[in-house]
Amino acid sequence: MLLCRTSAVSQSIARWGSTARRRGAVLHPALSFNYRSCQSVSSTEGETQPVDAGSSQGQYRDSVLLPCTDFPIKLTGQKLLDRELEIQRMCGFAELYSWQRERKAKKEFCLHDGPPYANGDPHVGHALNKILKDIRNRFEMLRGRQVHYVPGWDCHGMPIELKALGELGPSSLSALQIRQKARQFAERAIARQKAAFQRWGVMADWDKCYYTFDGAYEAAQLKVFQEMHSKGLIYQDYKPVFWSPSSRTALAEAELEYNPEHVSRAIYTTFPLDALPAKLASEGVSVLVWTTQPWTIPANQAVCYMPNAQYSVLKRADSGQLLLVATERAAGLAALLGTELESKGTFTGSELEGGICRHPTIPGKEVPLLPANHVTMGKGTGLVHTAPAHGMEDFSVASHFKLSVECIVDEEGRFTELAGPELANLHAMDEGTEKVICMLKESGALVREEPCVHSYPYDWRTKKPVIIRPSKQWFINTASLKDKAKEVLQKVRVMPESARGGLLSMLDRRTYWCISRQRSWGVPIPVFYHKDTGEALINKHTVSHISTLFKEKGSDCWWELPLESLLPPEVLKKVNIHVAADYVRGEDVLDIWFDSGASWAAVLEEPEPRADMYVEGKDQIGGWFQSSLLTSVAVRNKAPYKSLVVHGFAVSEKGEKMSKSLGNVVDPQVVINGGTVDTKKDPTTPAYGADALRWWVAESNVFSEVQIGPTALRSARDSINKLRNTLKFLLGNLQGFDPRTHAVDPKEMQYLDQYMLHLLRGYSIKVTDAYSEFDAGRAIRVLQAFINRDLSSFYFSIIKDRLYCEPEGSLGRRSCQTVLEEVLDGLTRSIAPILPHLAEEVYLHAPGHDEGETLFRSGWVKSSSVWRRPGLEEAVEGACAIRDSFLSSIPGKNAAQYDLTVAIEPGLLFELMESLQEEPTATCSQLTELMMSARTTLTSSLPRDLPADTLLASGSFLINLEGGVIREDSAFSIAAVPTSAARCPRCRRYTSDTPDCLCPRCQSVLSVAA
Template sequence: MLLCRISALSRATARWGAAALRPPTLSLSRHRRCQSVASSPQGRYRDSVLLPRTDFPMKLTGQKLLDRELEIQRICGFAELYSWQRERKAKKEFCLHDGPPYANGDPHVGHALNKILKDIRNRFEMLRGRQVHYVPGWDCHGLPIELKALGESGPSGLSPLQIRQKARQFAEGAIARQRAAFQRWGVMSDWDKCYYTFDGAYEAAQLKVFQEMHSKGLVYQDFKPVFWSPSSRTALAEAELEYNPEHVSKAIYATFPLDTLPAKLASEAEDLKGVSVLVWTTQPWTIPANQAVCYMPNAQYSVLKRADSGQLLLVATERAAGLAALLGTELESKGTFTGSELEGGICRHPTIPGKEVPLLPANHVTMGKGTGLVHTAPAHGMEDYSVASHFKLSVECIVDEDGRFTELAGPELANLYAMDEGTEKGADMCSEAPIRVPSCVHSYPYDWRTKRPVMIRPSQQWFINTASLKDKAKEVLQKVQVMPESARGGLLAMLDRRTYWCISRQRSWGVPIPVFYHKDNGEALINKHTVSHISTLFKEKGSDCWWELPLESLLPPESKAGPVEDYVRGEDVLDIWFDSGASWAAVLEESEPRADLYVEGKDQIGGWFQSSLLTSVAVRNKAPYKSLVVHGFVVSEKGEKMSKSLGNVVDPQVVINGGTVAYGADTLRWWVAESNVFSEVQIGPTALQSARDSISKLRNTLRFLLGNLQGFDPRTQAVDPKEMHYIDQYMLHLLRKYSMKACLFFFSAICYSYVRCACVRAFLTVRCVWQVTDAYSEFDAGRAIRVLQAFINGDLSSFYFSIIKDRLYCEPEDSVGRRSCQTVLEEVLDGLTRSIAPILPHLAEEVYLHAPGHEESETLFRSGWIKCSSVWRRPGLEEAVEGACAIRDSFLASIPGKNAAQYDLTVAIEPGLLFELMESLQVERTSTCSQLTELMMSARTTLTGSLPRDLPTDALLSSGKFLINLEGGMIREDSAYTIAVVPTCAARCPRCRRYTSDTPDCLCPRCQSVLSGAA
């Protein structure tokens, strides 16, 4: 902005030369008129100045703020806005599919981050004229809700229907509280038309997806290890686990006597007599289930003799040194072999007499810890199970659903908790005393609901074969835009790790898996006829009918099941990730069953994002989304995870309604928008107060605009662009750059002197401000805020407002100059209000209620996005103002810290393009009220071809250059200018306070004319 002021000063001086530096002659008659006016009361001058007037409040705090936001929601029709925009005609639709939050508690700050992020984008798209498709939903099934509904007492003999009734009531209560909060935050939707995973229609759509996948052979039943939660008594999917890095396990080294030597080592039988295979495990309770010991085929192994006991131990060669240190004794090598030479070896089971276990090769064996030999219990390890499948080993489960040892573990272990007292007892039973080591602290999976450790145990479950979907899922994922891009790696990694997906749960509150079992042989009955029939029943009656209806009503005649009395209905329900993952089938429109956008937290990389992708790829061979936005978690201002024990939990309802301060919904929304949502998002008093202060500054700017538009109606009083001042037209140019997408040709016309001098700030402002539309489009509301603030602080406050205040306050009310300025202010107000509307809908609508130029019943959100036009554009406009700005920078640099209004400026420019541009800003040779003088904010500006020879001795001289580049480089001219600055001899006008009066206390000619016209 300083640049603009200097530029304008320079041009005027260059045109008219030294004459402008001479003080003006005061005539007698004019002097008398001044005396007459000066004798008037000072109040007369004050009342004649058109200062801003508006009833738009400067501040809203406390209960007044809260009441005003609710009033805005009511009178501006927030509740009806979504339905209105769905009914209007639109060329394009924008679909943001809502990932359903869990209906198990009160709204929290994570909800606020997620829902407000989505609403900002939805409101932006609606303002741009698109028809927004956004149906909020809730994930209503699952163990957390069931447990909370039952309380501490547990099922207590309740039937499945009774449990389901309690769970439904609990979920409905949580939904009501969350929905009310989302509405209070200003989230736009039809809140009477949401989706719920416990609705019959939703459950029916889910079963159709299940049926499609089953018919393709992707759903199967098997007995295999799964993550099992003894505390919940159900199988868990990987997405339902959380890893505790501080878990403590009791680790031991156990010996497996090598009774049958490998064939390749038989020749050395005498030397190896009595050798034992040494294994390390952090799960001693699984040793009774051991079926093999695995080695790495291409690794080296050694037989080591203990110096203290003579015991022979077989371990990986590279682990020998660490083992010696652990045992506190020397280990002497008695032979070294490759892993492949161990083939055929058979060990004696350490806890079960007479049981033999083979040495087997496996690729999952590593050398990072342990001995390089891995104890293998197929029933209790995923990799162990793979070995068992390959070598046809037995898979025997030795623990029950409560995590207790069964009779299969032996009478000494039966009924003991495997992961508690069973661990010590199992270790003590080893045929040779195990080598006990300090407890091992490591990352271990926990049930994310009960916060208790899980175990791996086999059970009869239903699975989805994700291995067959993985390649296609990875292929379609490459076509999806992911923000931030770094999240794509996590999505791909999660797909790589998941070879199957356990989708059955042993609970009552969920969608029943539509399968029947034969009473005698346990064979499952499920086909397209049974699933389709059950789906129809669920749609009509809801899934409670699975327990309510007799078996005859559930089994259709075409199922070919045989006698109905031979079957029983299944008791398992579907995993809630399958529940929510099928939401695309229930919610998205059939005409375009792909959402433009999914927006969720990073925990959904292994959850909803993945379950949605896998189900959609399985059924439709494509992703359900075109773009993904993955945001971080909310943490305290210290970066700590929120915890009630730490006392750092931030309740969004308290933020709005007030603990110590009532911030209101818009402050919460500003915090969301301003945050870097792609990392951890911090919240606390400092962040909230900063958001509140930013809104207050914005509110004052909007109030200034409204105050200066009092009595102005743009529909009848707007000035034709051809009659506007150059600076006003230039402001429209900046507004257009602020609101529109990038237009890079503009930069080719920027002069090098403009970039080099103090106008670098202005250049950078212009460079970023046009990105406000792009920022919203790219899901970067934080950048939209930075663009907004740069535009207000730079282009408006520091530049335009400082220049036009004199014209705005002191010109005649209906003058073209003042109306020209008001025309621009109205467009700026409109542009700013619309650009903040997605983030601050309450403030935007409040401003719109006070703004001129529209019907009282009209609301901002029903009137569209920023309306930009280039009708104001005239040839050379930007070059004229930018050139004047360059000259003004030189002017202000010559009087650092001084008031430019106290100086006369002479600008000397040789005849040429720059001189002609400056002439367009000042027709007269010297002037106190030309557009050039206004830009310079000087007392008087003279434009001349060369500086006069008789310059005052106190004149300050400086020079510069300005490169003019017109018509895409066809016209280029590097023009030099020189300026001379002297203190003005004029007096300060008591009305406008400019130094343009002939004598002290005398009104300047302009003010005299205004007052005489008013009289």
């Protein structure tokens, strides 16, 4: 036999086998049995018909081994919710994380949890993120790794502070009172979010989470601050920063969101030239500038030009006014002004050196013309109004040329007295802008005003515009860290790879990071200021002492303790200071991105605090991913993560951002428990349960925007119900089977069963690879393909006769049950990371487990290399090719009503088919079972005297063994003839000699049973 002679692992290419397993066929008659005694289980294939107990078929009903199980095919409503909670209790979901941390493991897998913000109820974005992480953690734990996953919360910051104060209404509170209210608000939000995460089945020790307001966490954060300050990376300076008048605090780039529909009042205004450069012989020339922020004109200190660009003096045809602009912008300006512009002279920008302008609103103020590289020609006039206090590039020019940096707006965004009596106290971006434009009109400087729609930075919390104003803040010099950060980022795996560009571009754009905030709720910057000089006192001795106090007492002690405790004698001695009373404590707190960015130091384990993976939404490209990278590179010259997974946002089914006003918000709690939803079209939603929510996450393409709504949720529920149907079929047919005593050695199995183990091994490899690549969606597709193609359409449709009608303890039936148990076990384990509740429920019903055992404590999918035997694949795939030709020749007809003759010339394929049927003709051979025919005859050539109603077909099968050493393209022919045999009343196969008489196989089964 070829199966015994072949020594190498076979590699075949079947021309027909893959399609044979996908084709549907009319089922074997025995497969439609559904005796009333076993109504609890229905077949996964075809319709079932009840059998009359008084009929000739009904008298044999008790002898047929139909599937029975109390595993429900569907759970809905409260029963579903109760069952999930019961599974969580029975299977120890709450203790699972601690259990796996205590077991011995060769490898650890660390997924560091990015802290969600503790300022509201759990939402569908939380569900997407937390479930994604949990799927990976559960997979790694099942594989035998020790998972390190500590959930955390970002607890400080302005939004929490404002919400806490908003609950109180207008009130004058001390810093400690504000902090107390903010902490209480955060704690309530954390409790709600934590309860939701637990309900979703997220595995963690929920009694040991991290919180950025914990003293130990704050102390670890200050240690990072201290090391960065010691290296000169943290400094204090007076420079322009993004400032939120609505929040009255400085903001970092990561705290901005850009509104592309912002409308500004853009103006073209003139600065008359008083001191003309040598090349400008004309009198009465004015420099023309363009700006979208007219309120900054009173702060102007210079007009900048590009040294290498061409500039022209243009004469307006309508008024004779002489304007100095970039030559490149002349045509566009002529169209804009609606007049011809005649050139009176052209020269390079460098020839403007030495020019002096007259300020348009401040009498007697002179404004120099200065060269600058940030001037562009894309829009405007090629000459840039420069207000050093209110622009980043403007400030750089001022630093280089020693210009004055005068801030003319206060913390509320109102003009100060420095702006002049006409503007003082006006809000700069509202009535202040209107007043400045009026002043320009009155002085004759305004050339044109127009609305300009453009992208403008907004405070991401208050959703209101920000301004740029200078203030004394604490900064991190990210410019000195940028190159190293980009270098280490190249060693980090980024999924999807397209996100790497965003990470690098964000690093390029960030030259410094403002880390001080003018709030009460946060980690105080541990700095003291001299009462008289304002000089800052901060060094490793003072910071180390404050860090120790924070660890013991929490950061409230910064306000609670007397100054003498914050600067005790032993610290004063080290810093050579005599009297603590000469100093006052600082009032600024650290940016919350520094809070969370230092989490690697507070949460990850020594000696190598580095996570295998960070998983967050794409908004963290400029947020937590970057702040974590910069702090880690600053302290340790390495990234805090080995890989980054960047997922998209959850959006409505129409792809819209979720909004209460649009009525498209999906509440994960409503998804699980059912109830009222915020939409007129669908006022209520059914209870889908946690596993349906998890399936939605797993099935989605998480690297793009993830859509959720009724359609997606119904699809998830239906997919789970179809899966339950398959699992129920498997469980039902394993009744009375114990793999510990009944399992059949693979070498003794029928070839079809061995082949199924071979397919199961291939499935386990594919699904493991999918999870390893963070692709749960691919794992689901592999699962569904395996169930639909390899199980339901192929294996299940073939084996039911053997399962139902063979003797209970026969080798053939036990062989089949052994495979079903392996398949059930493999499927259950492979869905467990996504559907932990369903997996544990199945495991409770599955055979071969002791009471109290749970799936998650028993490991990953088990498969064996011995399941792949040389020649096995060729034998079954060759039979599938013949089967495909047979079924194609009788479309829509019952295969069991035909006698099949298979003709193959002597050779490899003939030997393979002989291994499936040793006798020339048989009704109960492995080949007949595969063909699903009444009788199969194997011969070297078709008979000449075939009946007139014979159906003929032919085909071929390519055999490729031992890496191509053995290759044979074997042809075959088939002849299908309607059988003359009668239908057996027990198995309902056409194998009886006379009607209403048992076939020989069933006679033998019943005689043994008797």
